Amino acid sequence: MHLMGIIITAIGVIFLFLGSLGIFRLPDVYNRLQAGTKCTTLGAFSTVIGVGISQPDWFWKTLIIALFILITNPISNHALGRASCKSGIALCDRTVVDKTKEFEECKPLHDESEQGEETQ
Numbered sequence: 001m002h003l004m005g006i007i008i009t010a011i012g013v014i015f016l017f018l019g020s021l022g023i024f025r026l027p028d029v030y031n032r033l034q035a036g037t038k039c040t041t042l043g044a045f046s047t048v049i050g051v052g053i054s055q056p057d058w059f060w061k062t063l064i065i066a067l068f069i070l071i072t073n074p075i076s077n078h079a080l081g082r083a084s085c086k087s088g089i090a091l092c093d094r095t096v097v098d099k100t101k102e103f104e105e106c107k108p109l110h111d112e113s114e115q116g117e118e119t120q
Contacts (some may be wrong), residue, residue, distance in 0.1 A: 001053060001054070001056065002054050004053055005050045005051065005052070005053035005054030005055075006050065006054060007050070008046050008047075008049060008050035008053060009046065009047050009050030009051060009054065010050075011046050011050070012042070012043045012044065012045070012046030012047030012048075012049075012050055013043065013047060014043075015039045015040075015042045015043030015046060016039065016040060016043035016044065016047070017043075018039050018043075019035055019036055019038070019039025019040045019043060020039075022035025022036065022039060023035055023036050027092040027094065028089075028090075028091055028092040028095075029081075029084050029089055030081060030084065030085075030091060030092075031092065033077050033080055033081050033084075036077065037073060037074055037077040040073060041069065041070060041073045041074060044066075044069045044073070045066045045069055045070055048062045048065050048066045048069065049062060049063070049066050052066070085100050
């Protein structure tokens with residue numbers, strides 16, 4: 001059991017490392033959030049569960065922590081992405097499809113045309 005816990009923890013560490021590379025390499029905030037969310041959720045989940053398997057006395061505590069991470073990490077990153085969209089942060093110029101224009105709720109809070117009218 002101890003060896004299996006170490007292997008699962010190592011897999012989690014690898015995913016956390018790959019997520020950090022994605023944050024450095026990807027071009028805009030939306031792609032970085034996507035890389036960070038997927039890799040850190042799986043990486044942190046695997047790391048915590050691996051510790052729980054290595055230390056059976058801690059298993060139920062680590063399971064609760066892992067479930068908390070599994071639920072809250074995607075929700076918090078969704079909130080960050082939506083706030084970025086509403087703040088008007090532009091997509092990368094290499095982006096092919098922008099589905100956010102279809103949603104009324106994701107229009108920027110301050111439209112550029114409104115700012116030009118206010119200054120005149």
